[in-house]
Amino acid sequence: xxxxxxxxxxxxxxxxxxxxxxxxxxxxxxxxxxxxxxxxxxxxxxxxxxxxxxxxxxxxxxxxxxxxxxxxxxxxxxxxxxxxxxxxxxxxxxxxxxxxxxxxxxxxxxxxxxxxxxxxxxxxxxxxxxxxxxxxxxxxxxxxxxxxxxxxxxxxxxxxxxxxxxxxxxxxxxxxxxxxxxxxxxxxxxxxxxxxxxxxxxxxxxxxxxxxxxxxxxxxxxxxxxxxxxxxxxxxxxxxxxxxxxxxxxxxxxxxxxxxxxxxxxxxxxxxxxxxxxxxxxxxxxxxxxxxxxxxxxxxxxxxxxxxxxxxxxxxxxxxxxxxxxxxxxxxxxxxxxxxxxxxxxxxxxxxxxxxxxxxxxxxxxxxxxxxxxxxxxxxxxxxxxxxxxxxxxxxxxxxxxxxxxxxxxxxxxxxxxxxxxxxxxxxxxxxxxxxxxxxxxxxxxxxxxxxxxxxxxxxxxxxxxxxxxxxxxxxxxxxxxxxxxxxxxxxxxxxxxxxxxxxxxxxxxxxxxxxxxxxxxxxxxxxxxxxxxxxxxxxxxxxxxxxxxxxxxxxxxxxxxxxxxxxxxxxxxxxxxxxxxxxxx
Amino acid sequence: xxxxxxxxxxxxxxxxxxxxxxxxxxxxxxxxxxxxxxxxxxxxxxxxxxxxxxxxxxxxxxxxxxxxxxxxxxxxxxxxxxxxxxxxxxxxxxxxxxxxxxxxxxxxxxxxxxxxxxxxxxxxxxxxxxxxxxxxxxxxxxxxxxxxxxxxxxxxxxxxxxxxxxxxxxxxxxxxxxxxxxxxxxxxxxxxxxxxxxxxxxxxxxxxxxxxxxxxxxxxxxxxxxxxxxxxxxxxxxxxxxxxxxxxxx
Numbered sequence: 001x002x003x004x005x006x007x008x009x010x011x012x013x014x015x016x017x018x019x020x021x022x023x024x025x026x027x028x029x030x031x032x033x034x035x036x037x038x039x040x041x042x043x044x045x046x047x048x049x050x051x052x053x054x055x056x057x058x059x060x061x062x063x064x065x066x067x068x069x070x071x072x073x074x075x076x077x078x079x080x081x082x083x084x085x086x087x088x089x090x091x092x093x094x095x096x097x098x099x100x101x102x103x104x105x106x107x108x109x110x111x112x113x114x115x116x117x118x119x120x121x122x123x124x125x126x127x128x129x130x131x132x133x134x135x136x137x138x139x140x141x142x143x144x145x146x147x148x149x150x151x152x153x154x155x156x157x158x159x160x161x162x163x164x165x166x167x168x169x170x171x172x173x174x175x176x177x178x179x180x181x182x183x184x185x186x187x188x189x190x191x192x193x194x195x196x197x198x199x200x201x202x203x204x205x206x207x208x209x210x211x212x213x214x215x216x217x218x219x220x221x222x223x224x225x226x227x228x229x230x231x232x233x234x235x236x237x238x239x240x241x242x243x244x245x246x247x248x249x250x251x252x253x254x255x256x257x258x259x260x261x262x263x264x265x266x267x268x269x270x271x272x273x274x275x276x277x278x279x280x281x282x283x284x285x286x287x288x289x290x291x292x293x294x295x296x297x298x299x300x301x302x303x304x305x306x307x308x309x310x311x312x313x314x315x316x317x318x319x320x321x322x323x324x325x326x327x328x329x330x331x332x333x334x335x336x337x338x339x340x341x342x343x344x345x346x347x348x349x350x351x352x353x354x355x356x357x358x359x360x361x362x363x364x365x366x367x368x369x370x371x372x373x374x375x376x377x378x379x380x381x382x383x384x385x386x387x388x389x390x391x392x393x394x395x396x397x398x399x400x401x402x403x404x405x406x407x408x409x410x411x412x413x414x415x416x417x418x419x420x421x422x423x424x425x426x427x428x429x430x431x432x433x434x435x436x437x438x439x440x441x442x443x444x445x446x447x448x449x450x451x452x453x454x455x456x457x458x459x460x461x462x463x464x465x466x467x468x469x470x471x472x473x474x475x476x477x478x479x480x481x482x483x484x485x486x487x488x489x490x491x492x493x494x495x496x497x498x499x500x501x502x503x504x505x506x507x508x509x510x511x512x513x514x515x516x517x518x519x520x521x522x523x524x525x526x527x528x529x530x531x532x533x534x535x536x537x538x539x540x541x542x543x544x545x546x547x548x549x550x551x552x553x554x555x556x557x558x559x560x561x562x563x564x565x566x567x568x569x570x571x572x573x574x575x576x577x578x579x580x581x582x583x584x585x586x
Numbered sequence: 587x588x589x590x591x592x593x594x595x596x597x598x599x600x601x602x603x604x605x606x607x608x609x610x611x612x613x614x615x616x617x618x619x620x621x622x623x624x625x626x627x628x629x630x631x632x633x634x635x636x637x638x639x640x641x642x643x644x645x646x647x648x649x650x651x652x653x654x655x656x657x658x659x660x661x662x663x664x665x666x667x668x669x670x671x672x673x674x675x676x677x678x679x680x681x682x683x684x685x686x687x688x689x690x691x692x693x694x695x696x697x698x699x700x701x702x703x704x705x706x707x708x709x710x711x712x713x714x715x716x717x718x719x720x721x722x723x724x725x726x727x728x729x730x731x732x733x734x735x736x737x738x739x740x741x742x743x744x745x746x747x748x749x750x751x752x753x754x755x756x757x758x759x760x761x762x763x764x765x766x767x768x769x770x771x772x773x774x775x776x777x778x779x780x781x782x783x784x785x786x787x788x789x790x791x792x793x794x795x796x797x798x799x800x801x802x803x804x805x806x807x808x809x810x811x812x813x814x815x816x817x818x819x820x821x822x823x824x825x826x827x828x829x830x831x832x833x834x835x836x
Binding site for chain 2: 104109144504
């Protein structure tokens, strides 16, 4: 059986829901399918905490938001995309307000903003410290209004279907029955989020396995700037649970084993006393960008100034001076999480933290309308690279990104669907049969198999952490590339004990692992080729930024062997590449 | 030798088993492990065939609601160290049909969420164009409904609700709290559109105010209070209709 729609959206997080609503608003006659491997409110947008950036206050400007973003991204952002982003951001956040998002407020009833790392001025809208949670639930609840939106919850996409040079749908497993079905469409939007689970220690939920990236990669679409992986400086040891940057935006400080605010030793400015009314200073010290803060932690560890703990070394994030009242009002989730998961109350004790894999700046290569090089295929959100994040994303830009580019992707996909009607159902069914054969032979009906999913996953995790982390080198990356090619080989002997059809999560775990291995490959080969240090990509063997050779986006293409890396120019409109300046006058 | 603990898990595979059964697994006992860690250990190291839902492992995605020793819990925020006496028994959330192992059918719940029209409703003439900015809402107005926005849809309250377990027509705690969340929002004008469902016999009047829903809620949403408030305001609606038949309810 073939399901047929005008548009299929894969992924039900913030970007996917925003795309769906955009189409629902502007094209009520188009039939939309929202396909997700989880119920939409489980999507990982739910875990975003601190805020969403948009220029709203009189003392702010679009140009400042652009420049903060571009400098924060170490000049790897496409400036045309950043301008669109900054300009459309306020409209999107006001739209969320009209849909009911419970933004925190000023006394006069206007929305409140808070400072965030790398931002010159306070421009992050927030809903306490559960901003992603509230955005996701507001979008999900609002999406229930649209009768032309059909959800396929808990369907696992396995392949992008290309016919006649155009994307014409996907195949997906209905997890409840185990059936593999064609979902045909005139246009398809991928909104499947990032791939933090390629690494062992991540803020990401277990669902973030890079599925959409891998599907696109296999369909011949390049993955752009995959070497840029963001480590968030403040994750809880052991679990990797995120402690929001808003904790520092509200005035929290980071200290080493001597109680010293060590960020001052890494060209991030001079600390002001926590009682000084000017503390915290924007774009300085604890409000520096995430890449620089995470790198400073590693250096501090090398100096033996970090604090040993059962899950590796930590430093202390101290918010005690904010007081119970402010913590409960502005950072209630921080208090809840630290009490539950590390057994400390941040009102009375400092929080142990360490850098943790958080976000992928790279992703499916798209233009400013979110279209890929495959006609009919669009992508938005963390799975995509448009690129506004360059070599390092600023905190609170990603929630805004999923709204701005989710809506743009929806509108562009609707436009495409209105102009392209023909779908070759017979050919799609034939592809479905081949895909069915692949899944049956490789997994469900396979005899024997010796490699446990968890063994391969652990080995991938280990090599990614050791060789593809905050600091990288040629020899480490070579080791990682050998390992990943070995894992690809061994994956063909994967052991599947579960042969049943309904809710076979061993099968979906195997498919997720296959996706992660492909994404890891693209990360490793992109990192190997970039022989410079920029933003989150730091090479111990090429310590300087090299604009002459590498002010270019990497594009990783899948081949039968290793990834093929090509480059394309970064779009520069107004802001010429310069030095990243933190902690002093620009 | 390291310590271990025994986890007994409800297993059911509809295309294989005629009826459910329990299977025991021995897992390492670690102070810092939650029940979810133990189940993940089983899936990774002992038995790959066990199925359950999880994602964020930080108590916010709402996926991993399960019965742990007979109580509805989030597996990601329930520590092994809370159960030092004897084995831990894990079952699917009660009151729902079981799809497989620990996975329940939540379609009924999803329909109930939709039925209360959980979105801002305004008269067209009162719509503010985006260009004119946000609706003003004071911190006090925000505080009136904020608590009810915190529901993560984990359904522990349905598993604890004695009314829902007997009558699945009952719209239930989380859906009523969600209706109240919008009813109490200063930007909303849609209360009358929600009342039909809330004040019907599947709605608030079914609730016998046992209050278990609020006890088990991992986010302190207090759905029982939402139901009480809805009862009071529905009574006022009724009263207004009787004594002031010409007056318009808000």
